[in-house]
Amino acid sequence: MSAGVSPPSRLKPPSIGHNVPVxxxxxxxxxxxxxxxxxxxxxxxGAGVAALVVWxxxxxxxxxxxxxxxxxxxxxxxxxxxxxxxxxxxLFACLVLLTRSFRGQEPAEPAAEATHSxxxxxxxx
Numbered sequence: 001m002s003a004g005v006s007p008p009s010r011l012k013p014p015s016i017g018h019n020v021p022v023x024x025x026x027x028x029x030x031x032x033x034x035x036x037x038x039x040x041x042x043x044x045x046g047a048g049v050a051a052l053v054v055w056x057x058x059x060x061x062x063x064x065x066x067x068x069x070x071x072x073x074x075x076x077x078x079x080x081x082x083x084x085x086x087x088x089x090x091l092f093a094c095l096v097l098l099t100r101s102f103r104g105q106e107p108a109e110p111a112a113e114a115t116h117s118x119x120x121x122x123x124x125x
Contacts, residue, residue, distance in 0.1 A: 041101045048097035051090050058087035 062083035069076035 041103075044097050044101035048094050048101055051094035051097055055087050055090035055094055058083045058090055062087060 062080050065076040065080035065083055069080055
């Protein structure tokens with residue numbers, strides 16, 4: 001074939017009409033529900049932010065007491081150690097509280113026990 005010549009009409013695919021909804025059903029998922037922020041989730045978020053502030057202060061205190069202890073005040077080693085442990089606990093509490101606030105709901109219920117035997121047909125023999 002030379003340039004500028006269209007192929008014979010018998011080689012053209014048949015035209016397909018516009019896409020139309022099939023059956024009008026759509027997807028099977030239910031409508032999305034808006035999740036409002038509950039007061040409980042806001043309280044968890046506030047407590048998580050407070051725990052983060054406490055963590056920052058305890059880290060600062062641990063650094064401060066550690067530098068004083070290195071300067072010769074040996075009693076501050078205990079304070080630096082206690083501030084470090086407190087900072088670890090505060091950070092853990094912050095992560096737990098913020099996780100609970102982002103979930104915005106109660107802890108999930110335990111899964112129901114399975115009513116069928118495990119292992120399939122071969123295990124039942």
